[in-house]
Amino acid sequence: MWNTPDICDDYPTQVTPLAPLYQNFGGVKAFSGEVETVKCFEDNSRVKELLSTPGHGRVLVVDGGASLRCALIGDLIAASAIENGWSGIVIRGCCRDVHELQTMPFGVRALASIPLKSTRKGAGESGVTIDMDGVEVRPGMWLYADETGMLISDESLPIETGHRD
Numbered sequence: 001m002w003n004t005p006d007i008c009d010d011y012p013t014q015v016t017p018l019a020p021l022y023q024n025f026g027g028v029k030a031f032s033g034e035v036e037t038v039k040c041f042e043d044n045s046r047v048k049e050l051l052s053t054p055g056h057g058r059v060l061v062v063d064g065g066a067s068l069r070c071a072l073i074g075d076l077i078a079a080s081a082i083e084n085g086w087s088g089i090v091i092r093g094c095c096r097d098v099h100e101l102q103t104m105p106f107g108v109r110a111l112a113s114i115p116l117k118s119t120r121k122g123a124g125e126s127g128v129t130i131d132m133d134g135v136e137v138r139p140g141m142w143l144y145a146d147e148t149g150m151l152i153s154d155e156s157l158p159i160e161t162g163h164r165d
């Protein structure tokens with residue numbers, strides 16, 4: 001069974017850990033996939049839009065500016081992401097509907113949870129290079145998340161992955 005410490009040991013020059021600032025809110029503890037990105041601030045228009053298009057197993061990495069004032073996803077957007085085949089989401093910001101997210105077959109990492117939802121006025125960009133707490137993340141990179149932490153790699157690594165309970 002794969003795990004992030006073994007990946008670090010086996011591919012030390014290919015992976016970079018994300019800062020250990022994120023909590024697990026989803027129903028799957030380990031997930032991986034090709035990265036898509038969103039940069040936004042207290043407006044989840046791009047997040048909702050992207051997660052309602054085919055995910056093909058990808059992970060959406062969102063630089064929400066570390067805002068702790070509102071949530072960029074809840075159970076409805078997560079349900080749409082699952083329906084569209086996304087593997088998970090990593091949010092430099094907050095989520096909500098934690099009770100529901102915990103039961104869903106979806107990877108969710110966020111800084112924190114908060115009951116208030118964000119606005120949706122069309123702000124934000126997708127498919128851009130983002131800075132996740134000092135680590136540059138670009139669309140097409142690969143993300144591996146498990147109980148220990150998260151890794152970013154330029155390319156898909158030759159390991160057996162997928163959701164892990």
Ligand SMILES: O=C([O-])CC(=O)C(=O)O
Nearest residue numbers: 073074075076077078117
């Ligand atoms: O709709 C939103 O902006 C966030 C939310 O609560 C959900 O996804 O269920």
